[in-house]
Amino acid sequence: MPDYDGAITLSTPVQDLDASLAWFADNLGFREIFKAAEAGWAEVSSPTKGVTIGLNRGAEAADGGVTPVFGVKDIDAARAELEAKGVPFEGETYEIPGMVKLATFVDPDGNHYMFAQSLMEG
Secondary structure: OOOOOOOEEEEEEEOOHHHHHHHHHHHHOOOEEEEEHHHOEEEEOOOOOOEEEEEEEOOOOOOOOOOOEEEOOOHHHHHHHHHHOOOOEEEEEEEEOOOEEEEEEEOOOOOEEEEEEEOOOO
């Protein structure tokens, strides 16, 4: 097995690095941690230690590409906050009883992200 260092970067294709950086900051509170505009790459923090999102300008989105899922304590509140900022969601919040609630939303480039609220005790 490789000797993993615990870091995960989720590469996401974007059209405009600055617009994407602003979107992540304004809507999710993620901060810019690295930017190499000449290379078309930037990274933002995430709520999980060791996990970042890489913004890859000019990359083509693959069918069935990465969909980062962010755990939240209250999915209804999280969804309402983003909807109030004009962030579009796809469909209603989906619930698997006793397990999880899921809500899919979309950034300006059409990339999919999800919120997940665990319904399992413990």
